[in-house]
Amino acid sequence: xxxxxxxxxxxxxxxxxxxxxxxxxxxxxxxxxxxxxxxxxxxxxxxxxxxxxxxxxxxxxxxxxxxxxxxxxxxxxxxxxxxxxxxxxxxxxxxxxxxxxxxxxxxxxxxxxxxxxxxxxxxxxxxxxxxxxxxxxxxxxxxxxxxxxxxxxxxxxxxxxxxxxxxxxxxxxxxxxxxxxxxx
Amino acid sequence: xxxxxxxxxxxxxxxxxxxxxxxxxxxxxxxxxxxxxxxxxxxxxxxxxxxxxxxxxxxxxxxxxxxxxxxxxxxxxxxxxxxxxxxxxxxxxxxxxxxxxxxxxxxxxxxxxxxxxxxxxxxxxxxxxxxxxxxxxxxxxxxxxxxxxxxxxxxxxxxxxxxxxxxxxxxxxxxxxxxxxxxxxxxxxxxxxxxxxxxxxxxxxxxxxxxxxxxxxxxxxxxxxxxxxxxxxxxxxxxxxxxxxxxxxxxxxxxxxxxxxxxxxxxxxxxxxxxxxxxxxxxxxxxxxxxxxxx
Numbered sequence: 001x002x003x004x005x006x007x008x009x010x011x012x013x014x015x016x017x018x019x020x021x022x023x024x025x026x027x028x029x030x031x032x033x034x035x036x037x038x039x040x041x042x043x044x045x046x047x048x049x050x051x052x053x054x055x056x057x058x059x060x061x062x063x064x065x066x067x068x069x070x071x072x073x074x075x076x077x078x079x080x081x082x083x084x085x086x087x088x089x090x091x092x093x094x095x096x097x098x099x100x101x102x103x104x105x106x107x108x109x110x111x112x113x114x115x116x117x118x119x120x121x122x123x124x125x126x127x128x129x130x131x132x133x134x135x136x137x138x139x140x141x142x143x144x145x146x147x148x149x150x151x152x153x154x155x156x157x158x159x160x161x162x163x164x165x166x167x168x169x170x171x172x173x174x175x176x177x178x179x180x181x182x183x184x
Numbered sequence: 185x186x187x188x189x190x191x192x193x194x195x196x197x198x199x200x201x202x203x204x205x206x207x208x209x210x211x212x213x214x215x216x217x218x219x220x221x222x223x224x225x226x227x228x229x230x231x232x233x234x235x236x237x238x239x240x241x242x243x244x245x246x247x248x249x250x251x252x253x254x255x256x257x258x259x260x261x262x263x264x265x266x267x268x269x270x271x272x273x274x275x276x277x278x279x280x281x282x283x284x285x286x287x288x289x290x291x292x293x294x295x296x297x298x299x300x301x302x303x304x305x306x307x308x309x310x311x312x313x314x315x316x317x318x319x320x321x322x323x324x325x326x327x328x329x330x331x332x333x334x335x336x337x338x339x340x341x342x343x344x345x346x347x348x349x350x351x352x353x354x355x356x357x358x359x360x361x362x363x364x365x366x367x368x369x370x371x372x373x374x375x376x377x378x379x380x381x382x383x384x385x386x387x388x389x390x391x392x393x394x395x396x397x398x399x400x401x402x403x404x405x406x407x408x409x410x411x412x413x414x415x416x417x418x419x420x421x422x423x424x425x426x427x428x429x430x431x432x433x434x435x436x437x438x439x440x441x442x443x444x445x446x447x448x449x450x451x452x453x454x455x456x457x458x459x460x461x462x463x464x465x466x467x468x469x470x471x472x473x474x475x476x477x478x479x
Contacts, residue, residue, distance in 0.1 A: 080224065
């Protein structure tokens with residue numbers, strides 16, 4: 001019995017250390033674009049934290065929403081306090097897996113490959129199952145570059161829109177992500 | 185051998201469990217980038233009813249405000265509860281060269297008072313409570329520019345028209361909805377003449393003011409304010425109203441006991457029966473972002 005346990009443990013340790021294909025970043029770029037007839041603006045952050053593990057087929061990204069800046073400090077304050085409510089819901093996050101990862105080869109990754117991630121996207125405390133398409137590319141240094149763009153509907157996540165005069169915000173926000181994940 | 189394993193059985197299991205835990209928790213640990221986030225939007229605007237708040241402007245912001253008070257409500261329906269008496273108006277511009285400091289220039293219609301002031305921010309409340317309050321100060325000089333041509337005797341000299349006011353503002357956002365501010369204030373009139381439109385003719389006006397904002401629903405907040413004369417505590421100014429935050433403008437509708445709108449005159453306008461001289465008033469606040477918006 002004990003021998004089985006030890007053997008199991010040993011095998012597990014070997015698996016983890018030798019086959020890990022983990023890529024991580026803490027400085028990915030996120031941009032959201034808000035387009036409205038009279039008032040278009042964008043918000044940016046360079047604090048996207050991400051993990052792509054090709055072995056376990058795990059994708060995990062999050063951003064501290066307090067780091068988003070739209071260029072107008074008062075608008076940022078209202079965004080944090082009244083709309084995203086970052087004190088209660090500080091993060092936007094996505095956790096999921098890459099569809100058909102077992103069919104992806106290393107050489108394909110080097111050339112840049114369009115992949116689809118399926119998982120849960122959560123912001124403002126509300127999760128939605130999403131399928132998000134983006135490009136993954138393995139660069140010369142062995143790091144993984146991710147580029148993606150996807151829409152987020154405010155009403156999906158129960159994010160209020162300013163209702164009186166003032167800012168104009170469309171329900172559909174476009175989110176763009178550009179991150180270089182470093183091989184661990 | 186059997187004995188040895190027996191002893192370590194639990195240890196091995198623990199190690200194994202730890203491994204399993206570390207595998208199942210392969211997701212990234214969520215950590216905030218900004219740990220000691222500053223408390224924001226303690227008040228809707230740099231003004232609440234009559235008084236300045238600790239709410240700072242950001243660098244290169246211009247705060248434009250126009251404040252009004254009307255005649256006393258007890259004028260009755262014949263004068264539309266004071267509206268027919270016309271408005272006293274204060275127009276002000278406040279510009280912030282930095283996040284910690286702003287300059288105000290304003291003109292009030294009663295006694296045609298021009299005032300020039302500064303507002304400083306020393307401490308800002310933190311969400312993790314490492315700083316429990318926000319602390320700011322303001323100071324301004326006001327000059328009465330009424331020409332007094334209607335007087336038989338000589339009009340007051342320039343220095344006799346001056347008044348000064350300073351205040352310390354200490355505020356705390358207690359909950360998402362409730363904010364309060366305590367403000368020790370002091371005003372000094374070089375020569376508070378009978379002809380000036382102040383109710384109390386004292387030269388010195390120490391006062392203690394408090395302001396409360398309670399967000400009732402959405403963008404609507406109830407506000408209340410009282411300015412107590414420390415020389416004669418039965419005298420005070422009171423005000424209560426609602427703030428409407430529209431995203432671009434902040435509208436503040438209220439009833440107050442003082443007709444005056446600039447700070448030094450306000451302290452000389454305290455009365456012993458404030459609830460008998462209530463009048464309607466409103467402020468419109470707008471903050472413009474000047475210069476290039478920074479990314």
